[in-house]
């Protein structure tokens with residue numbers, strides 16, 4: 001198995017490549033920027049891209065998805081509840097003072113309960129609204145791994161002050177969906193260092209607040 005996570009773009013979004021060398025296939029999660037680098041790495045590893053999975057439609061996570069699709073032919077999957085945000089790319093780029101990336105509607109809805117990923121490394125989609133309405137986490141149960149997008153961070157949670165954000169909802173999503181996972185589950189957040197469900201359950205101050 002190949003599992004590589006590296007920050008891309010000015011907001012340092014964690015992009016992840018998960019690959020199966022035997023099958024010669026990979027998925028990429030959150031190609032927010034630096035598409036040339038991501039594509040070069042896939043080529044170096046000799047992996048064919050099967051899916052582009054986007055945890056939510058903020059520019060720093062989705063910004064490179066269409067370019068990567070054009071280079072590889074892989075479909076883009078994004079939860080349908082973030083389509084409104086995807087259409088706001090000009091506004092989102094203005095918040096950051098950067099040029100808006102070209103976007104297109106996703107090829108498929110990254111829907112609650114759907115199984116995505118690779119044959120040997122499947123993931124279940126967990127819809128976790130709150131940071132945005134279409135935010136999802138990807139749970140690779142056999143790998144004891146959660147790709148958390150901007151829902152849960154090491155010692156923090158996603159901001160809820162942008163359009164589509166809802167503080168009560170993100171807390172509810174984390175408590176009912178993410179803290180239901182085993183303590184040993186490794187968490188790769190959308191920004192910053194990795195953590196575990198157990199560590200966040202014990203010490204994340206935002207999970208002990210009432211909103």
Ligand SMILES: [Zn+2]
Nearest residue numbers: 056058131150
């Ligand atoms: Zn975000």
